Every structure is written in structure tokens, then in C-alpha cells.
Amino acid sequence: MNDKPLSGRKAQAARNDKLILEAAREVFVADPEAPIAEVAKLAGVGISALYRRYPSKEDLLRKLCGDGLARYTELVREALESEGDLWGAFREFLRKVVVADTPSITVRLAGTFTPTSDMFEAAVAADELNRALLARVKDAGVLREDVENGDLALVTESVSSISLGDAERTRELRLRALELYLEALRAPGAGPLPSSAPSEEEMGARWVPKQAK
Known part of the structure; x- marks a missing residue:
């Protein structure tokens, strides 16, 4: 592993x-509609320095969402690979998601x-890990059977x-509210859930730019 420190210019x-x-x-x-100049002002960098790194606001938004998705994927994979107390691992996974606040990026942006094709591919990969985690926790008998993938998104976004x-x-x-949701998610549950979980199409439609709808 190369631990050589960055040069002065690269470090800056x-x-x-x-x-x-x-x-x-x-x-x-x-404020998703805020101008990119507000970012430069808050960051304390010149607008030219910002544009050298991110040529457009869309580039910056894609980076934010890509990083958020990468963090979420890391957390769900960690939970999926855990051993021992599966309910504890599931609970800790959701707590970490709330603390990382990745759902706020989805809701607001x-x-x-x-999105790029790479982002859609990453989202599909994260979705598959999510489904695998739900199946594993259900098989352990600690998550109610009628909870679906979209339900988790609604919980964390709420x-x-x-x-x-x-x-x-x-x-x-937020962590207090999450504990209330966790009580409702745990098996066996107090009766069937009404209606159905949001579909992939419903969840994915949010990512289509508003001007394209």
C-alpha cells in the first residue's frame, strides 16, 4: 500500500x-434549486476552483448521490455478511443508514x-443486496413476512x-423514531399490512428529471 503523503498542491x-x-x-x-455559487461560498473556495473539479451543478449532484449510494451499499453489504444476531445486525444497519443520512439525498435530489448508466447499475446492485438481506432476516424468523424492499425505503426516508x-x-x-418503526417491522407483526409496498417502477420514477416527465 502506498502511504506516501500527497504533495502540497494535491493535498490542497x-x-x-x-x-x-x-x-x-x-x-x-x-434547497435543491440553490445556485452552485452558494456551495463555493459556504465551502470557502473560489468559484473557479469549484468548476475545475465539477464543471456543472449536475456533475456535483451526481457525485453527491453516487457517494451516498456507495455508502448505503457498503452498509447493506456489511449487514448481509454479519454473523450471529441477525435482528441486531438489521437494526444496526438501519441505524447506520439514518446516521449517515443517505435517504435525505434521495428525497431532496x-x-x-x-443519473448516469453507472449510477443505475450501482442502484440495481444495492437493490439486490437489500433483497438478499431481507430474505435472510425473514428466514431467521425475526422480520415480518409482508415487509418488502420498498417498505424499508419509506421507513428511512420518513x-x-x-x-x-x-x-x-x-x-x-430520528433514531428514536426508527425504534418505533423497528417494533412494527419485527415478526410476527400485529396483523397484515394494508395495500402493497411501493414498486420498483414507483421508486425509480423519482429519478427521472422533472423536465423530462
Whole structure:
């Protein structure tokens, strides 16, 4: 493994990129219509430095969503490969998703840019891991049988909509709300769920840019 430190210029570029992505997440999750100049301002970098890294707002949005999807995939794979207490692993998986706040990116940014084919492929791969995790937890008899893939998305996205007080208080309240959902998700459940879970088509349609609908 190469642990050679980055040169001064490369290190600065890496720091700038981190600042840009952190600022972009804050700005666009709050207001998807915000101009890219707001990101540069919050990040404390020049607009030219931002454009050198991300030539357009769409490029920046794709990077944010791609990173969020990669993090989600990492978490679901970790849960799928866990041994021992499967309900504990499932619970910890959802808690980590809430803390990472990847659902907020989906809720706020879906439909605001055109995803690449690579992003769709990554989403399909994450979806397959999700289904494998659900099947494994159901087989263990700890997740109610009528819970489907789309239900998990609705749960995490609903929890991500909570925003009260400062960041720490919001995180606490989101995790508290998640525990209430977990009680409803656990087998055997108190009777069948009404209607049906959202379909792949319903969930995927959100990613079609609004101007293309």
C-alpha cells in the first residue's frame, strides 16, 4: 500500500474537494434549486476552483448521490455478511443508514439531475443486496413476512424528514423514531399490512428529471 503523503498542491485540492462536497450536501439538501455559487461560498473556495473539479451543478449532484449510494451499499453489504444476531445486525444497519443520512439525498435530489448508466447499475446492485438481506432476516424468523424492499425505503426516508433543533437533537429524534418503526417491522407483526409496498417502477420514477416527465 502506498502511504506516501500527497504533495502540497494535491493535498490542497483534496481538502478543497472535501469542503466542496460537505458544503454541496448542506446547500442542496436544504434547497435543491440553490445556485452552485452558494456551495463555493459556504465551502470557502473560489468559484473557479469549484468548476475545475465539477464543471456543472449536475456533475456535483451526481457525485453527491453516487457517494451516498456507495455508502448505503457498503452498509447493506456489511449487514448481509454479519454473523450471529441477525435482528441486531438489521437494526444496526438501519441505524447506520439514518446516521449517515443517505435517504435525505434521495428525497431532496431525486429528479433534479440526469443519473448516469453507472449510477443505475450501482442502484440495481444495492437493490439486490437489500433483497438478499431481507430474505435472510425473514428466514431467521425475526422480520415480518409482508415487509418488502420498498417498505424499508419509506421507513428511512420518513425518518430522514425529521428536523428539529440542532444536528445532534435531530439525530437523537430520528433514531428514536426508527425504534418505533423497528417494533412494527419485527415478526410476527400485529396483523397484515394494508395495500402493497411501493414498486420498483414507483421508486425509480423519482429519478427521472422533472423536465423530462
